[in-house]
Structure formats: structure tokens, C-alpha cells
């Protein structure tokens with residue numbers, strides 16, 4: 101028996117000239133999945149694609165077997181808490197959620213009952229009859245969460261759901277995620293802080309500059325990032341490239357070296373950045389004149405820097 | 413009722429419509445739509461109240477027999493009219509006063525007798541204000557001097573001097589040549605200050621009367637006549653004595669009495685204007701003219717209501733349905749509902765349609781009621797029996813169908829375009845010049861069908877230019893069922909196009925504004 105999954109096949113999305121995401125292929129099983137990446141990396145774009153708020157330029161998306169172009173079927177089982185911090189001017193927390201539920205075909209009393217239950221789960225009952233526009237940032241975040249879960253979806257897409265929550269609500273919310281995951285639901289959340297999600301996630305998708313950099317269980321992802329061969333362009337002075345290359349070849353973390361025709365530059369692939377950096381230091385001390393070392397694979401390196409930076 | 417059935421979708425569209433309705437009816441932006449819809453009824457109400465108070469006020473002073481009122485003729489005197497017709501229902505009088513030039517009746521000639529006669533060899537005319545129109549040019553056609561016998565002009569052909577003349581042929585000698593009929597070459601003309609004309613009589617002679625012939629005596633405009641001057645005499649040419657002068661300004665107040673009185677026979681009001689006690693104008697009109705008011709209603713309905721009020725009202729309501737939510741960043745809530753996009757479109761369109769049809773159909777009926785209200789019950793009853801109820805129905809129907817048509821168009825425009833101003837201007841132009849296009853193209857305009865639905869053609873004077881006539885009326889009006897079918901087909905097509913757009917629509921808040 102195959103599990104229902106969220107499947108992206110070669111998805112690309114451009115906003116005019118601007119890259120949203122590029123050739124993303126994903127297969128997300130149920131459980132808690134975190135999309136992690138720095139600002140502007142494409143997390144919201146991916147989530148909007150999942151829920152049909154935007155459409156891909158290329159590729160195919162299936163959400164538990166349903167296309168996002170069929171909102172009638174998809175949204176019945178999907179809840180999406182967006183990043184857009186807006187609510188209709190007329191809405192109180194309670195009417196906001198009730199109104200949304202009416203569109204699912206619930207009768208008024210059932211809609212109100214469900215709305216109340218959702219507000220209860222996010223401890224918003226005290227503020228239920230106040231205008232959403234007058235809520236604090238964290239309360240607005242919670243009311244969006246409440247709206248996403250009010251109809252009991254199997255597939256939850258939550259854009260930075262922990263952002264702005266106080267520790268108590270955060271813990272409760274995380275417990276909620278775990279409970280849903282245990283029921284076999286999809287809980288897809290995004291974050292730009294890895295530590296915030298790595299403990300609770302069943303899997304993590306690392307994304308940078310619109311591309312998936314690594315995907316899998318959190319330990320595996322770290323290893324993968326570490327082992328992901330990095331490319332550097334090394335330039336030397338006085339046509340010394342072949343000498344440097346000969347020395348680098350002696351290191352066992354180096355997988356490939358391509359020498360430039362001008363005999364001054366080379367493309368180096370290494371499996372271990374730190375050892376590579378140490379090796380370059382030794383070579384320079386030996387009297388070889390290295391002019392510059394530039395990472396050629398910015399996506400991975402940017403994310404790597406970012407992850408390392410985040411752990412400090 | 414499964415969600416994917418037609419019924420289920422219709423129910424969902426209705427749920428969406430109900431949610432949206434409240435917003436459309438009570439949004440602050442809807443208030444000016446109400447204003448547009450209610451403006452004509454306010455105008456008619458004002459007109460009715462005005463006419464009613466007039467009738468009440470005039471009636472209180474007593475009624476006049478219609479035949480007697482009609483018998484008043486122009487030229488009759490005030491006393492005659494009052495004696496024959498009786499006390500008027502209203503009377504006002506005023507005096508108009510106007511400053512006019514005193515008419516002397518002697519065509520620009522002034523005479524200045526001197527009592528007793530003086531002896532003089534030199535006589536001199538000093539001009540201090542040379543004209544009535546402000547022109548600083550003195551024009552004298554003849555300056556005559558008479559002795560006690562009064563017969564011979566002592567100045568005739570005597571040597572004359574004066575200020576530098578305007579032209580060579582207009583020297584001082586022309587004022588003593590005994591003629592005024594030779595045109596401008598027969599006058600003395602000067603613009604050089606001081607302005608004077610002096611004649612040497614040859615020897616000291618008794619002088620008793622002067623005659624000055626000014627511009628108008630020579631055929632020029634009266635305004636060029638000399639306004640202020642004096643006459644001096646001298647025996648030696650050195651010391652002069654003033655012996656005469658002009659009478660001054662030469663203006664008088666002309667007073668005209670204007671009296672306006674009105675008679676009222678219960679329905680008609682006769683307004684009479686008396687100038688200096690005689691009837692100058694008479695104007696008899698009905699204070700409340702049902703037929704005229706109905707024609708005015710037809711005009712307001714077609715020119716203001718259909719073309720402007722409903723047009724812009726629908727623009728405000730329907731463009732907002734999607735475009736407004738995009739700029740408020742709330743559109744994604746709708747897109748995240750478990751509903752097909754075209755169901756969403758249908759729900760929103762229904763909400764806009766119900767709201768606008770209620771506002772404008774109701775507005776049309778209210779205006780119709782305000783138009784009818786002040787009129788005589790018997791007259792109204794007769795009209796009602798002769799198809800009046802049908803008229804009211806078709807006006808309301810045309811207004812509602814206007815919302816159907818314009819609503820779909822603005823909904824579609826709001827889905828495709830960001831800025832409403834240019835498409836609205838283009839559409840307004842298209843709708844209003846459409847009448848001059850061939851018949852096939854006319855069928856692409858909402859207004860064409862709406863005009864065909866109106867029960868009464870818009871009033872038009874017989875001297876309306878052909879172009880406007882073409883613009884205002886469809887060349888070949890469709891039959892009512894044809895017009896409704898055409899309008900609905902056009903609407904269905906536009907909604908289908910809108911459906912294409914809404915299915916492709918993506919949330920892109922950042923790029924908005």
C-alpha cells in the first residue's frame with residue numbers, strides 16, 4: 101500500500117523575470133515536514149503552489165492525488181495558514197472563521213460550533229468577539245492557524261506558523277502538530293530557523309535560491325549537506341596552477357580537479373570544506389601563491405553558511 | 413446534496429453571495445452609489461414640493477376663472493386688468509432706473525445766449541471734456557456768433573486759430589466755413605491740450621448769442637459730442653471773460669416701473685409683466701404638468717440614469733469584487749475555499765447584481781413615485797389604467813437589466829485590468845457613440861438593449877442636431893423579448909470571458925499597487 105503523498109515533479113515558477121522556484125522535485129510523505137531556508141528562498145512560493153494560489157510554469161503537482169487546479173476537492177481536505185497578515189475589515193475572530201466554514205457547506209450551527217472549537221484550541225476564546233484587525237500580531241497568527249484547522253483537514257500547509265507565538269502557545273501548537281502527524285496527516289510548515297523545527301520535524305526540506313538543496317530526515321540532511329561536493333574556483337599566480345593541482349590531488353577529500361587552459365585557474369570539487377580550507381593553508385605556506393578561492397556553487401554554500409551561522 | 417452536484421455548487425454560490433451581499437450593501441464605498449441612485453428622486457421630490465406649496469400659496473389668495481385669465485391681452489393697462497380680472501394672487505413691483513444721456517433733440521447743436529450783450533473782438537471756445545465716451549478728441553463742426561440783430565453769423569469766414577488739429581484738412585477754419593454737411597473734412601478736430609478754438613471778428617462788436625455745432629450735427633455718433641466747455645470773449649485778445657458754459661454732465665435717470673402680477677385658476681398660473689403700467693409679457697403655464705413631468709422623467713432616466721448613474725454605480729460595485737480584494741490582500745481567503753473558481757465568480761456576481769439591482773431598480777421606482785406623487789389623483793388614475801403600471805415595471809426592469817449587463821462587463825474588466833479609469837472611459841465612449849455604427853456593432857453595446865426596453869423614448873426637441881439624435885436613439889430598436897435575449901446573451905458571453913480569467917488568476921499581492 102502506498103502512502104498518500106505530496107508530489108512535485110520538476111516544478112518551476114517565475115514571477116516575470118524573477119525566479120520563484122526552479123525545477124523542484126519533491127515527494128513528501130505524511131508527518132511533519134519543514135521547509136527551511138533563508139528569506140526569499142521560495143518557501144512561500146512552494147506553499148502557494150501547493151494550494152493553487154499560484155500556478156507553476158512547468159511541472160506537475162499532486163496533493164494526495166489531487167491537483168491544485170481543483171480547489172473544490174483540494175481545499176476540502178487542505179488548510180493553509182498564509183503568511184499574509186490580513187483579515188477582512190468586518191471580521192471578528194469568530195465571524196471570520198465561521199464565515200469560512202459556511203463555504204464548506206456546514207450549517208450555521210455546526211459552523212459556529214467548529215469555529216468555537218478551533219478558537220479554543222488556539223486559546224483565542226477571550227478575543228473571539230473582537231475585530232481581527234485589532235488583534236496583536238501573535239493573535240492574528242493564531243487566528244489564521246485556527247482558520248486553517250477549523251474544518252479538520254488532512255493536509256495542513258502552514259507558512260511560518262510558529263512566528264510570533266509566545267512559548268506557551270508555541271509548545272501547545274507543536275503538540276498539536278505532533279498529534280496530527282500521528283494521525284497520518286500531512287503537516288507542512290515553513291521556517292527560516294532550523295533549530296526551531298529540526299527537533300519536531302519528521303523530515304526537513306532545505307531550500308535556497310529557489311532550489312531544493314537537501315531533503316530527508318534531519319540527521320541525514322546535515323550529513324548530506326556536509327557531504328554534498330562543493331565546487332571552488334582556485335586561481336594562482338605565475339602559472340602555478342599545475343603545481344597546486346598536483347598537491348591538492350594528494351588529499352583524499354578532493355574528488356575532481358579541472359585545470360583551465362590558461363594554467364592559472366582550476367575548478368576543484370571537494371567533499372569536505374574544512375579539510376579543503378586546511379589543505380589550501382598548507383599549500384600556501386609551502387610558498388605557492390594562491391590569488392583567490394571562490395565558491396562556484398553558491399546555493400549550497402549560502403545555505404551551509406546560513407546553517408552554520410544558525411548553530412552558533 | 414453532494415458538493416460536486418450542480419445543486420451543491422449553486423448552494424455554494426448562494427452562500428458566497430450572501431456573505432458578499434452584506435459587504436456590498438454596507439461598504440462605505442457604496443454610499444456614493446446610493447447617492448447616484450437617489451439623486452433623481454430627490455430632484456422630483458423637490459419639484460413636487462415646490463409646485464405643491466406654490467399651488468397652496470396662490471390658491472389661498474383666491475382663484476380666477478380660467479376664461480377671464482385667458483382674456484388678458486398684451487398692451488392692456490394695469491388698472492383695466494385689475495378692474496376686469498380682480499385682485500391678483502401675487503403681486504410684486506420694482507422700479508428699474510438707468511442713467512441715460514439727456515436727449516436735447518437738436519442733433520448736437522447747443523445755443524448759448526448772453527444777457528446783456530457784450531462787446532467783443534475775440535471769441536474763444538475752451539473745451540474741458542471733449543466727449544461723452546471718454547475719447548480725448550474735440551470735434552466742432554461750426555462755431556457761430558450772433559449780434560443783437562441775430563441774423564448774420566459774425567464769425568463766418570473770419571480768421572480762426574486753435575489747438576493743433578488732428579489733420580491738415582481739419583483745421584480751425586472748418587469751424588467757421590458755414591457748413592456742417594461735408595463729413596469729417598468739414599470739422600475742426602484737435603486732441604492737443606489745451607483744447608480751444610478762437611475766432612477774430614475783425615473789430616469789437618456787440619455779441620449776444622453763440623451756437624456750437626458738435627460731432628453729431630455733422631453726422632457722427634452722439635457720444636462724440638462735446639461734454640463740457642465754456643465760451644470766453646475779449647476785446648484785446650489778452651484778457652478774456654467767460655460769458656457762457658455748457659450745462660454739465662447731460663445725464664438723467666430714466667425710471668421704468670416693472671410690475672409682475674400672477675393670477676391662478678387652480679391649475680394654471682398666469683404671469684403678467686407690466687412695464688410702465690401696460691402688459692408687456694404674459695405667460696400662462698400649468699404648475700404641475702403630468703405629461704411634461706413624464707417626458708422629463710423619460711429624459712432623466714435615459715440620459716442620466718442608464719448612461720451615468722448605473723454605469724458608474726456598477727463600476728464601483730463590480731470592479732471592487734475581485735480587484736478590491738486583491739489590493740486589500742483578502743482575495744486568497746476566497747481562493748482557499750473549497751469552491752470552483754467559476755462558482756466563486758457566480759457568487760460574487762450574484763451579490764453585486766442583487767445589490768445593484770435593488771439599489772437602482774428601487775431608485776428608478778422611487779423616482780417614478782416621486783414624479784407621480786404631486787399630481788392630480790384622477791389624472792394619475794387615468795395614466796395608470798392606460799399602461800402606466802407597465803411603464804413603471806419596464807423602467808425598473810431596464811434599470812435592473814442595466815445592472816446585469818454593466819455588472820458583467822465591469823466584473824470582467826476588474827479581472828483583466830488593474831486600473832479602472834482607462835477601460836471605463838473607453839467603454840463610456842463606446843456606449844455613447846455606438847448609435848452611429850452599423851447595426852451589427854450596435855448589438856455589442858449594453859445601452860442599445862436598454863434603450864429598446866424603455867417604455868417611452870427619450871424626449872428630443874425637433875431642432876436637435878442629427879448627430880445627437882443618432883447618439884441618443886438606437887437606429888433600429890429591438891423588440892422587448894429580443895432586447896432581453898440579446899442582453900442576456902451578451903452578458904453570458906462576458907461572464908464566460910470573466911470565467912476564463914478567474915480560473916487563471918493568481919494571488920500576487922506584492923506586485924499590486
Ligand SMILES: Nc1ncnc2c1ncn2[C@@H]1O[C@H](COP(=O)(O)OP(=O)(O)OP(=O)(O)O)[C@@H](O)[C@H]1O
Nearest residue numbers: 115118119120138139140141142143144145920922
Ligand atoms: N508576487 C511576486 N512577484 C514577484 N516576485 C515574487 C513574488 N512573490 C515572491 N517573489 C520572489 O520570489 C522569491 C521567493 O519568494 P518567497 O516569498 O517564496 O520566499 P520565502 O522563502 O517565503 O521568504 P520569507 O522567508 O521572507 O517568507 C523571492 O525572490 C521573491 O522576491
Ligand SMILES: [Mg+2]
Nearest residue numbers: 143144183259
Ligand atoms: Mg515566505
